[in-house]
Amino acid sequence: MASSCKLPVPPSSFASTAETTTVHHGGSSSFISAIHPDILYTHVLTRLDGPALAYVACASKELKSLASQDDLWNKICCSTWPSTDMPRLRQVISTFPHGARSFFSASLPLLSIDQAPTAPPVVSNSPSELFSAVDIYYRNELIFSRVVETETESWWFRCLPFRIDMLDPKDTRPTPITRPDTQDDHLKLAEDLTLSWILIDAAGRRAMNLSSHKPVSVHRHWLSGEVQARFALILASKKRSSSEFVQCGILVNYGGGTSSGGMLVKEVSLQVEDMDGMFLNGKDSLGILNTSFEGKKGIMGGRKEEEGRRRYEGFLKMKRERKERKLRTEDTLDTLCVGFGILILACICSFVFLR
Incomplete structure (x- = not known):
């Protein structure tokens, strides 16, 4: 089996496709596609979390096909959120555009x-x-x-x-x-x-x-x-x-x-x-x-x-600033109401005394 596997990590690097994804065998190298898909799926992809699996899916067409399998994403969803491992909810998740992969992308x-x-x-x-x-x-x-x-x-x-x-x-x-x-x-x-x-x-x-x-x-x-x-x-x-x-x-x-x-x-x-x-x-x-x-x-x-x-x-x-503004507005209105009341009272008193 391969001794080391080099996968680009930044998402932008995945645009280079499979040519940058290599497996080293001693002093030589070959495409990662040389590894049997079952080995990749069982011993590599099933060990990854959701974000890492999404990155790997961008590396090549072969990896995208393997990393997009719904049962793989179902296991990731259930391990990340155990509550999703419920028959009724798994049925709902299966109706998403890309199944559990879409659900994980929306929920994380x-x-x-x-x-x-x-x-x-x-x-x-x-x-x-x-x-x-x-x-x-x-x-x-x-x-x-x-x-x-x-x-x-x-x-x-x-x-x-x-x-x-x-x-x-x-x-x-x-x-x-x-x-x-x-x-x-x-x-x-x-x-x-x-x-x-x-x-x-x-x-x-x-x-x-x-x-x-x-x-x-x-x-x-x-x-x-x-x-x-x-x-x-x-x-x-x-x-x-x-x-x-x-x-x-x-x-x-x-x-x-x-x-x-x-x-x-x-x-x-x-x-x-x-x-x-x-x-x-x-x-x-x-x-x-x-x-x-x-x-x-x-x-x-x-x-x-x-x-x-x-x-x-x-x-x-x-919220605090909003409450303070309301209190200041209420204080201003109270002051105006009191002033208006005093003005009316003064006008009434003046009218009475003038008579």
């Missing part, structure tokens, strides 16, 4: 914040059913995995605040997470947790990841004592003539305890919040999500959490 990266609708959302074209595939890891160990279906055509969904719950109110899941006591413990927990929330439009064959990968904040609730980890994705939304932003906030609550000392997952929920701190209803949320399905995608790898926290902090800053 973050959405771009600058993707906003250019017109009011057309709700009639919105998905009638959504799948939420959620996976939570603690120190690279899976502690929570579940898929929930949500219908979006009922009156209560469109009129009430948008919310997707992965757990019933009385349902819990044990974890090995110990309760953090100090600020350092909270920071450590934020580094040890990762979450993926893939929202899937089955009819439209579209998917996107609504998570910041790592928590943007971890703190203990002042009343219940539960530990709350927040994941967030900030999306742009055009409202009338001004651009605004909304937060797709994912809240994970940990509380109670197990016999081994670990906390319980008590809540995993998704809501959409505007810059006034109001939760959007199902109709408005669905319009934004419907447009975001077609949004730009980017920011992969280790930059996910950095970009997610940066966007969240920027969103909080804009």
